[in-house]
Amino acid sequence: MGDPEPERNISGGETGGGEEHAFDPGTAGTRAEAVVDALGGLYWQKSYGGRDGFECLVRTILSQNTSDKASQPAHDALVDRYGGGDLVAALAEADQQELAETISAAGLYNQKSERIIAIAEGVREEYGGETGFDTFVKDGEPSEVRDRLLAFNGVGPKTADCVLLFAGGRGGVFPVDTHVHRIARRMGLAPADADHEEVREHLEAAVPAEKCGFGHTAMIQFGREYCSARKPACLDDPDACPLADHCDQIGVYPASGEVVDPAEASD
Structure with missing residues (x-):
């Protein structure tokens, strides 16, 4: 097995979340x-689930448009101030201004605080609180849970899918963030002009349900370490990328040193 999952990241928990599972590569x-199997060998193979549904939703909202390094302190501060009882209530x-100040490390704190309060009000009204919402996330029909999450203002597909994966433990869910969107198209796993939802559909159709979770987290780590947006490891040295044999290098031109979005790549 490769490098351990970072102790604090979007999957939640001080150990990174999830449990080790081995899958035949x-x-x-x-x-x-094959790409997901290679990522599993490079990093980790895990199954996810078990996080508190509402806290996971809040944690993922805080992570929007920012890094785990920035959003984690905001999450910790929020739990310190408002946790200890029913977080929904x-x-x-x-108070919106107080919440905004509490989560200021995450950026866009005014917008995020307004959305979190509105979502908490909706969850309390519909599900009675944390316990009822957690039951819905874990036991409800996945498509119904996803549709309901998407109906909340400020919850997009990636956020909804992270809740289904890390709280609901649902197999076959492959959340698509900027790293996954870029890498899947650059490698040729999805059409070069595919949007986030189209990439998700291609990956979920091609990757076994039990491998989608660690495929998501390991691909993010790969994007951070090797396949960055502007300077992928293969740009200067093809041998520097451990997944070079799996990649079509869509939009990456080592000869000229140019890197473009796959959708803008020439034939």
Whole structure:
């Protein structure tokens, strides 16, 4: 097994979240599965689930448009101030300016605080509080849970899918953030002009359900370490990328040193 999952990241918990699981890397039926298997060998193979549904939702909202390094302190400060009881009730009744100050490390704190309070009010009204919402996330029909999450202002597909994965423990969910969106298209696992939802559909169709979770987290780590937006490791040295044999290098031109979004790549 490769490098351990970072102790604090979007999957939640001081150990990174999830439990170690081993999957046979010799049975890949698609290119996307082969890539995920390679990522599992490079980093980790895990199954996720078990996080508190509402806290996971809040944690993921805080992570929007910022890094884990910035959003984690905001999450910790929020839990320190409002945790200890029913987080839904505490945030539904929170003063917006006080909440904004509490989560200021995450950026866009005024917008995020308003949205978190509004969502907390909606969750309290519909599900009675933290326990009822957590039951819905874990036991409800996945498509119904996803649709309901998406109906909340400020919750997009990636946020909804992270809640389904890290709280609900749902198999076959492959959240697509900027790293996954870039890498899947650059490698040729999805059409070069595919949007986030189209990339998700391609990955979820090609990767076995039990491998989607660690495929998501490990691909993010790969994007941070090797396949960055502007300076992928292969740009100067093809051998510097451990997944070079799996990649179509869409939009990456080592000869000229140019890197463009895959959707803008020339034929």
